[in-house]
Amino acid sequence: MAPPMSASEFLAALRREGATVVEVEGWRNHNRHGHGPWGPVNGVMIHHSATAGTDSTVRLCWNGYEELPGPLCHGVIAKDGTVHLTGCGRVNHAGAGDGDVLSAVIAEKRLPPVRWADTDGNVHFYGFECVNRGDGEDPWPQVQLRAVEQVAAAICRHHGWTERSVIGHLEWRPGKVDPVGFSMEWLRERVRERLK
DSSP states (O other): BBBBOOOHHHHHHHHTTEEEEEOOOOOOOOOOOTTSSSOOEEEEEHHHHHHHHEEEEEEEHHHHHTTSSSOSSSSSEEETTTEEEEOSSSSSSOOOOOOOHHHHHHOOOOOOOOOOOOOOOOOEEEEEEEOOOOSSSSOOOOOOOOHHHHHHHHHHHHHTGGGGGGGHHHGTSOOOOOOOOSOOHHHHHHHHHHOO
């Protein structure tokens, strides 16, 4: 468990890890404060956006939609590897998920199968939406995958976490499939190597 990073700490951590960052105007104060707590934080959650196009995905993640107001993540990772910062603080990305999974993340143990939706994940996880249709055919450019690795490692490094603090949405909430196109074990291995 850890207190969340400030906006300045978050930006600095990403840049130290080599991420190419775009600050969307107003991101430092764009959040869902007043709709539940933010922190203590325990991990990083990776999603695919189920969209195409950087600009439209950033707008969607900034604004959200009627049933789910924005911001929908802390950052959007574009196909070209650029990380567009869209929020700082509590954001609507994780939703309710499995408290047993959260316990495993906190202990940095192997994740159990996801079964329940009994715990608010927006309290505990930084969230990144990766621009990808999620249809199993949309490619993941290497530069985008490297950016996913960089942001996950940056947050883990700042908080002193291992790669076991990085999970996919599908490992958190029943019925979710994202991210489609690479395995989380593969990503965690990349993060582990980077943190050495």
